Amino acid sequence: MSLSHTRVTCSAVEKVEAYVHGAEPIVVDGSRLNLAAVVAVARYNSVPQLSDDEQVKTRVNRACSAVQDRISSGGSIYGVTTGVGASSFTRTNSVHELQDALATAYLNGILPTLSSAPSSASMRTVLDEDFMKGTVMVRLNSLIRGHSGVRWTVLEAMHKLLVHDIVPLASKNNTVSASGDLGTLAYIAGTLIGRPDLRVWYGQRSERSIRPAAEVLKEIQLEPLTYGPKEALAILNGTAASASAAALVLYDANILLLAAQGLTVMTIEALRSILEPFQPFPHVVARPHPGQIEVAANIARMTEGSKLALKEYPEGDPEFLLRQDRYHIRCAPQWFGPFAENLLRATESVTIELNSTTDNPIIDSDDQSPHNIYHAGNFQALTPAEAMDAVRHAILGIAKILYAQQSELLNPMLNRGLPPDCAAGEPSLDLGLKASDLCCSAYLSEIGYLSGSFLPHINSTEHHTQSINSMALASARHARDCVDLLRQIMATYLFTVCQAIDLREMNNRYLSKAKEVFQTKLPGILLCSEDTIMQDAVASLFTTIRVQFGRTASMESSSRFKAMLSPLIAELYTRTTRNSQIQLVTSTTPVHWVEMLEVKLRELFLQHRLEYFKETAGASDSLSRAGRLIYTFIRKDLEIPMKKGMNQMDKHEIGTYISIIFEALSDGRMDRVFTEAVGSADKL
Template sequence: MSAEVVLDGDSLTPEDVVAVARQNASVEVADDARAAVRDSRERVEDIVESGQAVYGLNTGFGQLVNTRIEREEMRELQANLVRSHASGAGRELDIEEVRAMLVGRLNALVKGYSGVRESVVDALCALLNEGVTPVVRSRGSLGASGDLAPLAHLALVLIGEGEADVETGGETERLPGGDALAAVGLEPLDLAPKEGLALINGTPLSAGIASFVVVDGERAARAADAAGALTTEVTMSTTANCDPAIHDARPHAGQSTVAETVRALTAESEVVESHRNCDRVQDAYSIRCLPQVHGAVRDALQHLREAVEVELNSATDNPLVFDAADVDERAVGTSAGAVLSGGNFHGEPLALRLDYATSALCELAAISERRTDRLLNPNVQEHHLPAFLAAEPGRHSGFMIPQYTAAALLNEIRSLGRPSMDNTPVSGGQEDHVSMSLQSAYHARTAVENTHTVLGVELLCGAQAVEYLPGDLALGRGTEAVYDTLRAVVETLDADRALSPDMDAAADIVARGVLDDAIDDAVDGFK
């Protein structure tokens, strides 16, 4: 992944967002995008000069849309908009969340439909590249008109107000907004007409956190395949359920991919071969239906990825500024530029799919927890496995309680609401239908994080079960890599010990993609 992300308004990916947010990749704006920004600003200035009433330039906001603002008050209007909308509550966003929001807002602005000056673009770039992170409260967005309150807290720093955390000399210091800008050689912006609205109107926080959900969720899906394949082996189950003939007969894309992945992970497994002709007729659903369930989760996450990739590269503020030649004659504007009011700030395309992803991740955690039970439960586990995988069941409890924790985390995911189903009209009824996309993003992120730990518990139990395999049977190429990766960070459980550190370590190799890298090295074409 590049140490620099070039923003052109068209090609930002969830992986790029992660690079900027978590790995501190720097950003640069492409020359063509800068030209589009300049052209858009010229159109705004031409419209302002015309004296026409245009929302966001010389009118009030929301229900106050019919209040006309005089020319000498336009700059004050933009600053007051930012100040008044910086009214969030709740916890402060962490640094990666703010950086994700920043890069998303910046990429939307450089598409050239928002009418900001190039100096605004440069200021946002500087915040990212110089390690200035505005202090942003997490609650307040309704997902229409986008993430207003969080974005306003961000924009407050650009006008020299609010607070920001500044990285200098390897340490972070919290400073007033103006001092934070001065620390990196910046002056506060005097916002011109349209700029305050362009900064706070849109979905970049929803899309930024959704980017985390995509990347982290796809890692969870791959880890679930790895954990499930290992559990299949150590419970002496069959991989016949992954035969291509089954999946060609029901060709869902995710299902076929998962079946192929499990076959690759267990390739050359002596464990699988050792009981190919056993008298067991069928395995339990949590193993036999693994491709169908995991595959459906993959398809749901792909559905989310498609929406996120579109959203990251869209103009999501309002109103939007166009070349007059490109729009219908009914648009407000001049011969140079036209302004159209619409609803691209509405987060519904993200909200619905984020809620879908939360449901999908819940199922991924649920089937993993059931496989963990089959590894531990003396009423259903295979005869070669001791109760709860304890060296001396009774005197030791083994992995009994990690399953409790997995069940608790699963319950939390199940208890998460589906915010996109809710609606509360605001702004005197002018904004009478909202998406709640940010709350959907928060819930989906919680679901991902919980799922990482649930999968980590299954991986721990699967690795422990390897110690009880009969004979000296070799695991598959991929599952051997899974086992070795676990054992690099977690020792075999020879006697009871506090297992929280082991669970954290297992969840971490899932969350950071360490497991992906290890399997990639062992299995060609791991998906």
């Protein structure tokens, strides 16, 4: 694989922006369609251009002529002069009537009826609008290749649907994706001939509504088509629905893998993890899998400039008795790497599918011999189905590692001094993010249930003619559900990790101030013969305070500081006993001095906490460039504050804030944040 997953994903996000803003045209010519173009058309209403290349038109016309020539010579063509599927033993000379029959025979999905307005219940059987709009785009791109025997006027009619943002309503559950997505594509074929029962989405986004297809065609002055030989079959027999859905889901999954790397960087910073595992040697030399190398390099680059992450193990620091970080940090390159490779392969595979001829029979329009029509099986959609299996597997893996990271951040026994459940208030009243952890557990369980392959569950159908089928569109729909569930985990975790980073920053600043107070107060209990001895005493004794501050994070402020400072009493006596150059002052006792210090440090903490609560994005300057980009987007762009957990200082519920983040993850606003965080493509 010559291209990295990161480069491909960053490039796709840039291309979507270029298409949407008109900086680059989307040309439908059968060979240049990509994931970004499908996204731009299906989600952002970019209007593609039909190719004006005469060679493209010539191939289209030659394919039509080949069909006519075979009919005139008396030869048989599947679906033109024969029946279809298990009925292909029949023969007919009524080629136009057969196409009309095909255009209606597969309109048997369950949809909202015309007798009532669509409801939330009735719309549950409808394929997502962006999936269906992308389907029109992908089918058009396939038919324009000149292998399908459709006239240019049919392509122009399909193109007009895209120009006017007309999207047929199609049933989502009625295709096995074997002889193509017959049950989905039939709604395009039926719309173009104005079938009276069919409906479409139509209108500007703010005024969009569902209306009868025939009525809308009349409004835009598009005459209903009369299909020529093979044209209805060419439209409804192909993998366009599966390929469209796969492209849209895969685009999202690729971005979420970058997002997961960004979240891992923020976790490293929140936990003050060690950067040693991301150095080149373990990956480039010792185990050179390309995905592993790529992710390790990404994380190493993304953590540059961090004041929280540790470049090397701090020998002797009692806060870091665990010599190496847990797997969900240390093994991130080895975990994400295979998913990067698999998603890159899936992207390459789906891109080929977008630019393929997938109906049957197909015509070699460059071959002028009588034997240029091939009866084959390009409609079998296992390629996008396998891509969606890879997506669901990757989504499950990403969700697993993020949940493990969140679990460490919320656990006071593991998170290196943060309070339980990242509660900023008093632990007895502030439950922190305890409930959010329960939500993520539910999301993860559902992803696990949805992540299995469809392959063990396929059934033979249509008199055993379609004896094997892919269920590719169903696989893509389930993959989209997994993407949405992962976004819910990510939205929750973004709130969590930003909270943890703020707590870490707040604590670090407090400890810096507390050290100054301690340094000024220590001469009130210790007398040292030399300044260096006093400096050593300050450093050593304050290390005890720092460690105890983290260990007492689960306690109320009213009792925490007594527990935090009580070990100092024994240390003061021990230090003066072992070192004759250090003496206790006689005007007070270590017990009384510690009690005085306890009051000072508690007051300082309570005041400092309230001051930090007033800040917006207070931790920005301590973060890496990548962490800062994501953190400031959450704190400033989305205006998601730190959860204070006290005195009714929180304006909204946690779920409200997480929902805002989820919307930003879903509507594309955070795509550029993650690609910029991982680094521009020209650095990769």
